Amino acid sequence: MSHPLLNIHQISIGFQTDNGFRETLQQVDFQLYKNEILGIVGESGSGKSLTSLAVLGLLPSSAKITEGEILYNGEDLSTLSTKQLRKIRGKEISMIFQEPMSSLNPSMKCGPQVTEILLEHTALSKKEAKAETLRLFEKVKLPRPESIYDVYPHQIS
Ligand SMILES: Nc1ncnc2c1ncn2[C@@H]1O[C@H](COP(=O)(O)OP(=O)(O)O)[C@@H](O)[C@H]1O
Ligand SMILES: [Mg+2]
Structure with missing residues (x-):
C-alpha cells in the first residue's frame, strides 16, 4: 500500500491544570489509508474525542500536543494556518459531534446551517446549495x- 491518508504518529496531549501541566494521552499512533474505515473503541475518558479534536485543530486552549505529528496527505496539519485548515475542515475532514442539540446553532434555521457549509466549500450558487441541502x-x-429546512433546531426533536 502507498502512504496513509491520515497518519497519527505518536502523539501525546496534555492539559494545563491548576496543579501544573498533566499529560493525558500518551503516544497515540494509528494510520488510515484511502477508502478505509476505522472505528476507535474505548471506555469513557480514554481519549477518543481528544484525538479527533486534535486532528481538526480544535483542541481546547488549555490543551497542547506535546509530541508526535498528525500528517494528512503527508502534510503536518499543525503547520497549517487557520485559513488553510478551514479549507480542509468540513470538506475533507469532518466531525459529527455528539449532542446534536448543542452542536447546531440555536439562532439559525436548520437548512441554512447545511447550506452554509456547501457555499463555503463548493462553487454552488445559493439556490443550488439549497436544492442540494434538501436532497441531502x-x-x-x-x-x-x-x-x-425552515425551522429552528429547538422546533424539531
Ligand atoms: N478540558 C479538559 N481539561 C482537562 N482534562 C480534560 C479536558 N477534556 C478532556 N480531558 C481529559 O482527557 C481525557 C480524554 O477525554 P476524552 O477524549 O473526552 O475521552 P473519550 O472521548 O474517549 O470519552 C479524559 O481523561 C479527560 O478527563
Ligand atoms: Mg468522547
Missing part, C-alpha cells in the same frame, strides 16, 4: 425536508 435531507430520510 431526503437522502438521510428526514421527513418533510422543506419544512425542516
Whole structure:
C-alpha cells in the first residue's frame, strides 16, 4: 500500500491544570489509508474525542500536543494556518459531534446551517446549495425536508 491518508504518529496531549501541566494521552499512533474505515473503541475518558479534536485543530486552549505529528496527505496539519485548515475542515475532514442539540446553532434555521457549509466549500450558487441541502435531507430520510429546512433546531426533536 502507498502512504496513509491520515497518519497519527505518536502523539501525546496534555492539559494545563491548576496543579501544573498533566499529560493525558500518551503516544497515540494509528494510520488510515484511502477508502478505509476505522472505528476507535474505548471506555469513557480514554481519549477518543481528544484525538479527533486534535486532528481538526480544535483542541481546547488549555490543551497542547506535546509530541508526535498528525500528517494528512503527508502534510503536518499543525503547520497549517487557520485559513488553510478551514479549507480542509468540513470538506475533507469532518466531525459529527455528539449532542446534536448543542452542536447546531440555536439562532439559525436548520437548512441554512447545511447550506452554509456547501457555499463555503463548493462553487454552488445559493439556490443550488439549497436544492442540494434538501436532497441531502431526503437522502438521510428526514421527513418533510422543506419544512425542516425552515425551522429552528429547538422546533424539531
Ligand atoms: N478540558 C479538559 N481539561 C482537562 N482534562 C480534560 C479536558 N477534556 C478532556 N480531558 C481529559 O482527557 C481525557 C480524554 O477525554 P476524552 O477524549 O473526552 O475521552 P473519550 O472521548 O474517549 O470519552 C479524559 O481523561 C479527560 O478527563
Ligand atoms: Mg468522547
